[in-house]
Amino acid sequence: MADRLTLDHLATEGRLPAARDLDLRTTAEQVALFAAQDARAVAAVAAAGNAIAAAVDLAVARMRRGGRLVYVGAGTPGRLAVTDAAECRPTFGLPDGRVVAVMAGGDDAMSRAAERGEDDAEAARRDLGAVAPGPDDVVVGISASGRTPYVLAALAAARAAGAATVAVVNNPGSVIAEAADVAVVADTGPEIVAGSTRLKAGTAQKLVLNTLSTLTMVQLGRTYGDLMVDVQATNAKLVARARGIVVAATGVDDDTAESALVAADGRAKVAIVALLAGVDADEAARRLAAADGHVRAAAGS
Numbered sequence: 001m002a003d004r005l006t007l008d009h010l011a012t013e014g015r016l017p018a019a020r021d022l023d024l025r026t027t028a029e030q031v032a033l034f035a036a037q038d039a040r041a042v043a044a045v046a047a048a049g050n051a052i053a054a055a056v057d058l059a060v061a062r063m064r065r066g067g068r069l070v071y072v073g074a075g076t077p078g079r080l081a082v083t084d085a086a087e088c089r090p091t092f093g094l095p096d097g098r099v100v101a102v103m104a105g106g107d108d109a110m111s112r113a114a115e116r117g118e119d120d121a122e123a124a125r126r127d128l129g130a131v132a133p134g135p136d137d138v139v140v141g142i143s144a145s146g147r148t149p150y151v152l153a154a155l156a157a158a159r160a161a162g163a164a165t166v167a168v169v170n171n172p173g174s175v176i177a178e179a180a181d182v183a184v185v186a187d188t189g190p191e192i193v194a195g196s197t198r199l200k201a202g203t204a205q206k207l208v209l210n211t212l213s214t215l216t217m218v219q220l221g222r223t224y225g226d227l228m229v230d231v232q233a234t235n236a237k238l239v240a241r242a243r244g245i246v247v248a249a250t251g252v253d254d255d256t257a258e259s260a261l262v263a264a265d266g267r268a269k270v271a272i273v274a275l276l277a278g279v280d281a282d283e284a285a286r287r288l289a290a291a292d293g294h295v296r297a298a299a300g301s
Contacts, residue, residue: 010146010171011170011172011187011189012145012170012188012190012195012201013194014189014194015190015194016189016190016192016194018033019033019193022192033192034192037191037192037200038200040189040200041186041200041203041207042204044170044186044187045204045208047186048184048185048187052211054182055140055182056211056212058138058181058182059138059212060216060220062136062137063098063138063216063220064220065136066136067134067136067137067138068097068099068100068133068136068137068138069098069100069140069212070099070100070128070139070140071085071099071100071101071209072102072103072124072140072150072154072158073102073103073143073148074118074150074151075104076144076197076198076201076202077142077143077148077151077168077205078101078104078142079103079110080142080209081101081102081209082103084099084101084206084209084213085101088217089232090231090232090234091217091228091231092217092223092230092231093222093232093269094217094230099213102128102154104118104120104124104127104150117150118148118149118150118151119149120149120150122153124149124152124157125154127154128154133157133158133161133162133163134162135161137163137164138163138165139155139158139164139165139166140165140166140168140209140212141167141179141180142167142168142205143167143168143169143176144169144170144197144201144202144205145169145170145197146171147174147175147176155176156179159179164181165180165182166182166183167179167185168184168186169184169186170186172185184208186205186207186208188200188201188203222293224272224295225249227245228241228245229249229268229295230268230293233261233266242261242266242268243257243258243261245268245272246261246271246275249275249295250272250275250276257271260272260274260281263281264281267281267285269288269295270285270288272299273287273288273299276295277300
């Protein structure tokens with residue numbers, strides 16, 4: 001096991017030749033180097049496109065059965081996981097508990113470093129056990145190195161419980177990738193500051209999680225085209241956004257959209273179906289329920 005835990009062979013732990021004189025460069029040159037390396041993160045995610053698509057298909061199939069998307073990470077990957085999970089509810093109107101994040105060190109680790117937690121395999125088994133994964137769930141383990149003991153132990157526990165598993169890693173040939181049903185390898189290479197994988201490795205992880213959760217929600221009917229029709233209008237900005245979404249989806253004017261939203265108790269999706277199908281809000285809600293939340297099917301288009 002010791003050879004698996006060594007870091008010196010990992011690309012993300014290497015030194016970037018272009019950054020050897022980082023401290024001697026002008027500020028503008030330093031910024032340009034960062035931008036160039038961030039572009040590599042985008043390219044690495046694009047290269048992993050087929051694996052990301054497989055992960056989305058896996059998540060959609062399980063969540064259609066009532067399952068959950070469960071993220072597991074330590075350090076930066078854990079914080080990115082918590083952020084993505086938290087944003088699914090207001091963006092897509094998802095009930096609490098459908099996208100969950102399990103982070104080494106718990107809530108305290110969101111605002112302060114808790115590096116020791118990433119080595120605690122027993123804590124991983126305990127933390128994941130509290131979520132109680134099952135055959136309808138997908139557990140996504142995120143690790144730049146691909147060898148984080150906390151994440152590896154959580155994936156093993158998830159598989160033992162019958163859950164599907166996905167790995168999101170930044171080094172090829174990792175043990176975490178080998179342990180998952182689907183492995184997303186965003187090979188980002190060395191960082192500008194050697195070993196600081198909160199940089200472009202973290203950027204790639206954020207992009208992968210954005211893509212995974214968003215496209216899963218799209219296929220589950222949580223959007224209408226590119227519109228966030230399940231947005232939760234809980235502040236002034238989001239109320240205005242909901243009205244704009246209804247206008248964009250139906251072509252009505254602002255006043256008509258506002259009236260439809262009032263009748264639909266602020267639910268943009270219901271207002272849209274009511275306007276497109278020429279029915280009242282109650283009938284629109286019934287049609288949406290019968291269509292499993294898909295606007296096109298509910299509106300008959």
